[in-house]
Amino acid sequence: GESVGLHLPTLSVQEGDNSIINCAYSNSASDYFIWYKQESGKGPQFIIDIRSNMDKRQGQRVTVLLNKTVKHLSLQIAATQPGDSAVYFCAENGVTGNQFYFGTGTSLTVIP
Amino acid sequence: DGGITQSPKYLFRKEGQNVTLSCEQNLNHDAMYWYRQDPGQGLRLIYYSQIVNDFQKGDIAEGYSVSREKKESFPLTVTSAQKNPTAFYLCASSGAWTVGSYEQYFGPGTRLTVT
Numbered sequence: 090g091e092s093v094g095l096h097l098p099t100l101s102v103q104e105g106d107n108s109i110i111n112c113a114y115s116n117s118a119s120d121y122f123i124w125y126k127q128e129s130g131k132g133p134q135f136i137i138d139i140r141s142n143m144d145k146r147q148g149q150r151v152t153v154l155l156n157k158t159v160k161h162l163s164l165q166i167a168a169t170q171p172g173d174s175a176v177y178f179c180a181e182n183g184v185t186g187n188q189f190y191f192g193t194g195t196s197l198t199v200i201p
Numbered sequence: 202d203g204g205i206t207q208s209p210k211y212l213f214r215k216e217g218q219n220v221t222l223s224c225e226q227n228l229n230h231d232a233m234y235w236y237r238q239d240p241g242q243g244l245r246l247i248y249y250s251q252i253v254n255d256f257q258k259g260d261i262a263e264g265y266s267v268s269r270e271k272k273e274s275f276p277l278t279v280t281s282a283q284k285n286p287t288a289f290y291l292c293a294s295s296g297a298w299t300v301g302s303y304e305q306y307f308g309p310g311t312r313l314t315v316t
Contacts, residue, residue: 121303132205132291132307133244178243182303188259189305191243
């Protein structure tokens with residue numbers, strides 16, 4: 090089956106610093122990736138996505154980088170705020186292209 | 202407001218009872234999904250449906266059943282055959298895969314506790 094893993098299960102950053110959350114994916118056939126944010130007791134919220142024909146995509150305060158050579162995905166959050174504290178998941182669409190496989194998540198804590 | 206609703210937010214059942222979790226969406230999405238989330242783990246796919254009256258098993262379908270009689274609704278039944286039913290259940294929907302609308306929108310989740 091698919092495996093999507095995160096390099097670090099927890100991350101603590103000072104408010105105002107930049108955060109980088111990493112994700113390794115296993116299936117080179119995956120062509121679509123999404124980052125989700127999940128606050129405690131709530132459903133995941135879409136943050137940003139990227140297709141395999143791109144290396145980088147920017148949103149508001151967030152940037153996703155895709156390195157297909159090493160099958161690595163990262164989420165960069167600029168000027169991290171307390172409201173960014175949550176668990177962040179990456180997901181890939183795998184072999185079939187129509188199912189998503191989620192990693193275990195990285196818990197981000199922002200220290201005021 | 203457009204979105205996905207799940208009810209109830211918390212559900213308690215005795216072991217041996219079947220229980221049905223509700224999921225409704227008004228996003229006009231063709232595809233709907235059910236995931237299970239356990240503490241410290243990622244989301245695991247239970248069932249998904251690409252279109253009304255059709256659904257497919259995900260990675261952990263045993264002990265669960267679904268129906269898709271209406272585009273807006275995709276209820277999940279947790280049967281007594283499910284060995285470890287206590288979990289956080291998430292419903293999601295997305296546009297048609299044929300147009301590449303992969304992004305999944307999630308509901309707020311239902312936390313099921315079986316004792």
